[in-house]
Amino acid sequence: MGKAAVLGAGYMGSAITFPLADNGVKVNLWGTWLDDDILGACKYGQHPKLKKQLPESVSLYNSDRLGDAVKDADIIIIAVTSEGFFSVFNKLLDSIEKEYPIFSFTKGFITHAEKVRRISAGAADIYQQKLPGLNLFWASAGGPVKAVELSNKVPTATVFGINSPEIKGLIEYFPTDYYMISTCNDVKGVELTSAFKNIYAIALGIYDGLYQATEDRIYHNFKALIFNQAIQEMALLVEKAGGKRKTVFDLAGIGDLYVTSSSGRNRRFGEYIGRNVKPEKAYKIMLDDHETAEGYSTLGLGMTFTKQLGEDLIKDLPLLDMLYRIIFLHNNIKDEVTRFIRLYGQMR
Amino acid sequence: MGKAAVLGAGYMGSAITFPLADNGVKVNLWGTWLDDDILGACKYGQHPKLKKQLPESVSLYNSDRLGDAVKDADIIIIAVTSEGFFSVFNKLLDSIEKEYPIFSFTKGFITHAEKVRRISAGAADIYQQKLPGLNLFWASAGGPVKAVELSNKVPTATVFGINSPEIKGLIEYFPTDYYMISTCNDVKGVELTSAFKNIYAIALGIYDGLYQATEDRIYHNFKALIFNQAIQEMALLVEKAGGKRKTVFDLAGIGDLYVTSSSGRNRRFGEYIGRNVKPEKAYKIMLDDHETAEGYSTLGLGMTFTKQLGEDLIKDLPLLDMLYRIIFLHNNIKDEVTRFIRLYGQMR
Numbered sequence: 112m113g114k115a116a117v118l119g120a121g122y123m124g125s126a127i128t129f130p131l132a133d134n135g136v137k138v139n140l141w142g143t144w145l146d147d148d149i150l151g152a153c154k155y156g157q158h159p160k161l162k163k164q165l166p167e168s169v170s171l172y173n174s175d176r177l178g179d180a181v182k183d184a185d186i187i188i189i190a191v192t193s194e195g196f197f198s199v200f201n202k203l204l205d206s207i208e209k210e211y212p213i214f215s216f217t218k219g220f221i222t223h224a225e226k227v228r229r230i231s232a233g234a235a236d237i238y239q240q241k242l243p244g245l246n247l248f249w250a251s252a253g254g255p256v257k258a259v260e261l262s263n264k265v266p267t268a269t270v271f272g273i274n275s276p277e278i279k280g281l282i283e284y285f286p287t288d289y290y291m292i293s294t295c296n297d298v299k300g301v302e303l304t305s306a307f308k309n310i311y312a313i314a315l316g317i318y319d320g321l322y323q324a325t326e327d328r329i330y331h332n333f334k335a336l337i338f339n340q341a342i343q344e345m346a347l348l349v350e351k352a353g354g355k356r357k358t359v360f361d362l363a364g365i366g367d368l369y370v371t372s373s374s375g376r377n378r379r380f381g382e383y384i385g386r387n388v389k390p391e392k393a394y395k396i397m398l399d400d401h402e403t404a405e406g407y408s409t410l411g412l413g414m415t416f417t418k419q420l421g422e423d424l425i426k427d428l429p430l431l432d433m434l435y436r437i438i439f440l441h442n443n444i445k446d447e448v449t450r451f452i453r454l455y456g457q458m459r
Numbered sequence: 460m461g462k463a464a465v466l467g468a469g470y471m472g473s474a475i476t477f478p479l480a481d482n483g484v485k486v487n488l489w490g491t492w493l494d495d496d497i498l499g500a501c502k503y504g505q506h507p508k509l510k511k512q513l514p515e516s517v518s519l520y521n522s523d524r525l526g527d528a529v530k531d532a533d534i535i536i537i538a539v540t541s542e543g544f545f546s547v548f549n550k551l552l553d554s555i556e557k558e559y560p561i562f563s564f565t566k567g568f569i570t571h572a573e574k575v576r577r578i579s580a581g582a583a584d585i586y587q588q589k590l591p592g593l594n595l596f597w598a599s600a601g602g603p604v605k606a607v608e609l610s611n612k613v614p615t616a617t618v619f620g621i622n623s624p625e626i627k628g629l630i631e632y633f634p635t636d637y638y639m640i641s642t643c644n645d646v647k648g649v650e651l652t653s654a655f656k657n658i659y660a661i662a663l664g665i666y667d668g669l670y671q672a673t674e675d676r677i678y679h680n681f682k683a684l685i686f687n688q689a690i691q692e693m694a695l696l697v698e699k700a701g702g703k704r705k706t707v708f709d710l711a712g713i714g715d716l717y718v719t720s721s722s723g724r725n726r727r728f729g730e731y732i733g734r735n736v737k738p739e740k741a742y743k744i745m746l747d748d749h750e751t752a753e754g755y756s757t758l759g760l761g762m763t764f765t766k767q768l769g770e771d772l773i774k775d776l777p778l779l780d781m782l783y784r785i786i787f788l789h790n791n792i793k794d795e796v797t798r799f800i801r802l803y804g805q806m807r
Contacts, residue, residue: 255683266800267680268687268807291684291804331718332615335603336639339616339714346708360694360708366687369717370679452614456639459616 113185120146124190126258130290132166141172141180178206193219204241212248212278218305220412227416253301253363255370264289272301300358309406311341313381315372320385380404429454461533468494472538474606478638480514489520489528526554541567552589560596566653568760575764601649601711603718612637620649648706657754659689661729663720668733728752777802
């Protein structure tokens with residue numbers, strides 16, 4: 112096996128080093144300028160987020176050594192936040208002069224050329240500008256993967272959407288007996304589903320927060336309705352954006368929404384809102400607790416992306432509309448839930 | 460609105476009287492020979508399973524008065540267990556001489572003419588024998604509906620698979636602001652998904668029981684893998700049986716498995732097994748607690764049904780195979796989980 116450079120030493124970038132190391136891949140883990148403290152802690156013991164030591168074969172590279180980290184790599188894995196993607200990707204392109212296959216674990220949208228874009232679409236634009244004539248071999252990861260669990264070697268399935276058969280062989284770097292990889296050629300579908308599921312997970316959280324706070328009754332029927340509606344809306348969004356519905360109806364959609372709505376930061380953000388905490392305040396409380404609810408900014412960008420697909424599309428997406436109206440327009444939650452149920456009933 | 464006869468006064472038969480009554484439908488609720496005590500309790504107060512009074516417009520009919528209960532009905536709703544379906548349906552056909560549209564809420568399989576059949580397929584055979592020349596207008600209900608929650612008027616979505624456009628108008632009897640009805644023409648898909656989801660819900664229970672008992676760690680990734688795999692296997696089963704995959708990828712599959720695996724009897728049955736209680740004993744403990752884990756017998760019948768579809772089909776259904784090997788072959792749970800993970804990994 113060869114060598115991988117992993118960019119981003121947060122949860123996911125660090126967790127992916129475990130299956131890579133188990134496969135005998137040498138790993139250079141590069142931390143962004145926000146990750147220097149993490150790397151510092153790793154040098155003296157445990158990764159502070161994963162709460163465990165990284166594999167011995169992982170070499171650590173501080174933020175000023177990106178060029179060294181990627182120089183000999185056969186594959187570059189990007190696992191920074193969507194907010195950090197652009198600056199890291201630009202810095203990367205300034206450090207390389209040949210083609211490197213890029214596997215992206217970043218989820219969300221980016222704003223580029225005054226539009227909200229899928230990450231790989233924005234990346235392709237810059238790539239062509241900076242490295243004209245070179246091919247961008249790209250894979251986007253999706254599916255139900257909590258990083259801590261992956262580092263605990265809990266059985267985990269994931270899907271890589273790859274843009275080119277040339278890089279299919281590199282998939283071999285990843286699978287272990289606990290990390291099972293599927294591939295498809297629907298980069299758009301994997302990327303969009305991974306981004307939108309962080310938005311829709313908020314909805315499940317809102318209902319739990321709302322009903323826990325106000326009513327002492329079970330409401331699994333309603334949660335199942337919401338869960339299913341989230342899947343249907345993601346399938347429509349992906350289809351309208353040129354991806355494949357079946358990507359949503361598999362690990363990237365069903366699997367990932369299941370895990371993201373069962374636990375996690377976006378779900379927790381939704382629970383605060385359901386308990387009538389203002390979105391800005393909920394986001395702040397979590398930040399103070401060193402947790403970023405990525406679904407919050409993704410909802411804002413996702414709504415713009417949706418409008419770019421078609422001004423009227425939102426009419427067929429009452430759950431997304433509800434989230435936006437609650438979180439960005441600050442409408443009354445109960446009114447919006449009632450409105451959603453009415454719109455949902457009318458769509459039958 | 461007209462009149463509906465509901466056969467079966469258990470959870471679902473009684474719960475469906477709430478939306479019907481709210482729509483002004485007169486309801487005759489007939490109890491089977493097992494339901495006489497339930498009806499007795501209802502006459503003096505609350506329904507003992509739903510823990511509330513039935514709507515005032517509901518008339519109660521004891522088991523000896525099936526003919527009277529259905530005589531003036533515009534629609535007959537069957538909501539007995541799959542075990543009780545045949546005797547009730549035979550008794551019904553002996554009581555009627557004209558066409559009645561039949562809406563079935565019974566979920567599972569029946570054994571008929573030495574084969575395991577879908578309920579509507581077995582029903583159609585008997586119907587043709589007993590009422591030759593008459594049409595069987597049929598709808599099968601699916602989707603995420605816990606009966607108690609429906610009677611609590613929690614927002615609930617359901618799907619009716621209907622075999623004939625003639626009965627589409629009768630759907631009007633059902634929808635309320637809390638009970639939202641979709642329709643499709645895929646009776647097979649709705650029926651099979653409703654049956655198999657009770658089987659697959661056991662798997663989620665098994666993992667919770669297993670890991671709760673033996674390991675102090677989170678494993679959402681694995682549960683999401685299982686949940687998604689259950690959906691994929693149901694889609695394959697439905698397709699092989701001549702139904703539509705898209706039925707599984709909607710309320711009947713995604714929605715109903717979500718609710719059934721979040722809580723409920725089949726899930727609870729699985730938890731016992733995960734904690735190493737023998738299946739027969741787990742079933743017995745629950746029976747003593749007046750709960751039937753329908754998924755247990757449905758698994759046995761479902762496996763036969765699967766083999767009827769193709770002897771080799773089970774190779775593509777490692778999760779179903781695992782359940783059968785644990786519950787009917789009494790294999791070691793951990794060995795079977797390991798085997799499933801290996802087979803799953805090989806399928807990628």
